[in-house]
Amino acid sequence: MSDDAAPWLIVGLGNPGPEYAGNRHNIGFMVADLLADRMRGKFKAHKARAQVVEGRIGPPGPANRRVVLAKPLSFMNLSGGPVTALRDFYKVPLERIVAVHDELDIDYPTLRLKLGGGDNGHNGLKSMTKSMGPDYHRVRCGIGRPPGRMQVADFVLKDFSSTERKELDWFVDRAADAVECLITEGLERAQSAYNS
Numbered sequence: 001m002s003d004d005a006a007p008w009l010i011v012g013l014g015n016p017g018p019e020y021a022g023n024r025h026n027i028g029f030m031v032a033d034l035l036a037d038r039m040r041g042k043f044k045a046h047k048a049r050a051q052v053v054e055g056r057i058g059p060p061g062p063a064n065r066r067v068v069l070a071k072p073l074s075f076m077n078l079s080g081g082p083v084t085a086l087r088d089f090y091k092v093p094l095e096r097i098v099a100v101h102d103e104l105d106i107d108y109p110t111l112r113l114k115l116g117g118g119d120n121g122h123n124g125l126k127s128m129t130k131s132m133g134p135d136y137h138r139v140r141c142g143i144g145r146p147p148g149r150m151q152v153a154d155f156v157l158k159d160f161s162s163t164e165r166k167e168l169d170w171f172v173d174r175a176a177d178a179v180e181c182l183i184t185e186g187l188e189r190a191q192s193a194y195n196s
Contacts, residue, residue: 007054007066008183009092010035011083013101013124015157016073022159024143025076027172028100028124031141032071034176039069048085049073058184065183068092077123080131087132097136098179099128102156106142108164109171111178111194114138115187121152137182141175 012032013025020026036043041053053069068090072082087097095115101124106112116135119125128136146155160168178194 005066006092006096007068007090008057008096008098009083009086009090010067010069010098010100010179010183011079011086011128012069012071013076013079013099014071015076016071020157023157024102024160025156027102027141027143027175029071030168030172031100031139031175031179032069034172035069035179038176038180039067041069043069043071045073046070046086046089048082048089050082050086052086057180063184067183077127079124080127080129083128084131094132094135095137097132098139098182099125099136100139100175100179101125101141102143103140104143104145104152104156106140106144108142108144109167109174110142110196111171111175112140112142113178113182113187113191113195114140137187139175139179139182141171 012028014029036053039055041055043051043053046052050070050072056064057067058064070086072079074082115137119129146152178190181193182190
């Protein structure tokens with residue numbers, strides 16, 4: 001299979017289970033769910049310990065891209081296993097993998113896109129980088145730093161506050177737009193449109 005025929009693999013990072021669904025750490029899952037709705041797809045179990053939707057993103061014509069949308073069913077700190085298994089199963093080159101994740105060092109609700117880089121203490125990225133190397137795309141969804149002396153782990157595993165929830169649908173929608181732009185128009189175009 002030539003690289004042109006290979007799909008893009010979009011990975012929403014989060015923790016499985018209803019008790020985590022509204023957590024800040026699960027914004028990647030929220031974006032993946034919205035993209036699945038836009039593709040009119042339903043997540044199905046995959047042997048790689050993930051839920052996947054296969055479909056297409058983009059306008060008809062050359063910018064239309066084949067994508068595999070995934071939510072790993074391992075916990076966040078073990079995301080690398082399922083993602084690597086999906087990469088191998090679908091024969092996806094590393095530069096066509098996109099991780100959508102929460103980012104503490106960016107204010108809420110701000111987006112930043114980049115290719116490669118460190119994990120910034122994010123256990124999902126740490127696990128992916130350990131499995132595959134760092135050269136995949138990231139759609140970083142800013143959640144800001146914890147208030148006062150709250151521990152980072154407690155903060156990311158809490159639901160968005162009522163104030164934050166007022167903008168959450170807009171933020172998730174914008175992140176999904178950014179993923180689509182990255183895949184159909186490239187990183188530079190997506191950065192100039194969505195990096196704030």
